[in-house]
Amino acid sequence: MPLAAKAAPEPGQPIYTVRGLTKVYGSGPAAVHALAGVDLDVAEGEIIVLLGPSGSGKSTLLNIIGGLDRCTDGTARFQGAELTDMSDAALTRYRRDHVGFVFQFYNLMPSLTARENVELVTEIAPDPMPAGDALAMVGLDARMDHFPAQMSGGEQQRVAIARAIAKQPRVLFCDEPTGALDSKTGKAVLSVLRDVNEQTGATVLIVTHAAATAAMADRVIHFKDGRIERIDRNATRRDPAEIDW
Numbered sequence: 001m002p003l004a005a006k007a008a009p010e011p012g013q014p015i016y017t018v019r020g021l022t023k024v025y026g027s028g029p030a031a032v033h034a035l036a037g038v039d040l041d042v043a044e045g046e047i048i049v050l051l052g053p054s055g056s057g058k059s060t061l062l063n064i065i066g067g068l069d070r071c072t073d074g075t076a077r078f079q080g081a082e083l084t085d086m087s088d089a090a091l092t093r094y095r096r097d098h099v100g101f102v103f104q105f106y107n108l109m110p111s112l113t114a115r116e117n118v119e120l121v122t123e124i125a126p127d128p129m130p131a132g133d134a135l136a137m138v139g140l141d142a143r144m145d146h147f148p149a150q151m152s153g154g155e156q157q158r159v160a161i162a163r164a165i166a167k168q169p170r171v172l173f174c175d176e177p178t179g180a181l182d183s184k185t186g187k188a189v190l191s192v193l194r195d196v197n198e199q200t201g202a203t204v205l206i207v208t209h210a211a212a213t214a215a216m217a218d219r220v221i222h223f224k225d226g227r228i229e230r231i232d233r234n235a236t237r238r239d240p241a242e243i244d245w
């Protein structure tokens, strides 16, 4: 099935269907089985937190279903479209049109203001929201014309989130989004991710070492040795502001 134009989210419908996903780096005795056969269904609008020891495969899964990397074997469908069969050009389109990324280090352009950093994305996205709206959504309306060096780590991460959401993605992939932040600032950033999920319906996947983050999720996926060891479903999502670190 080809990639659909941006469909309206239907909460609860499958957004990702992953089967037997395998990733091997290298070959022979030096081969690393980063993913050793992962099956996973993700529903539209879910918040999912991925936990597990360092090297257990969390980032590899995110990178493959986010279209940043290729698998060795298995399948991964996004809204029915098979990512693993896509040409490089189609995968680039998928990333550009449907996916937002937030990383531990904010990757902002130091010579551009907050607004200009967000505009880098809104200028090329097919259906963006105005950069100012994205910055307002993360509570930075008063800081739009500041440069990254004039902002705290938490504010810079909020600019990075604004940049990721400005293209109105169906899914946000967050790899250690609070890894460089103190707990108070980290909670504020998680609250922004929760707000984005509630206001836009975007599906949010968060890889983290901060196990307490699990409380804000619908489901918590525990990784071990390239496999899903366990999936827990929370009865209710906790407000990130109330999470104990």
Ligand SMILES: Nc1ncnc2c1ncn2[C@@H]1O[C@H](COP(=O)(O)OP(=O)(O)OP(=O)(O)O)[C@@H](O)[C@H]1O
Pocket (backbone or CB within 6 Å): 025, 026, 032, 033, 034, 052, 053, 054, 055, 056, 057, 058, 059, 060, 061, 223
């Ligand atoms: N480009 C690469 N080349 C070779 N091995 C890699 C590469 N990227 C990841 N790996 C290996 O794949 C395995 C899974 O890595 P991955 O980054 O997915 O783990 P992770 O659970 O996200 O770890 P962390 O919590 O430390 O970020 C690790 O053993 C890692 O060393």
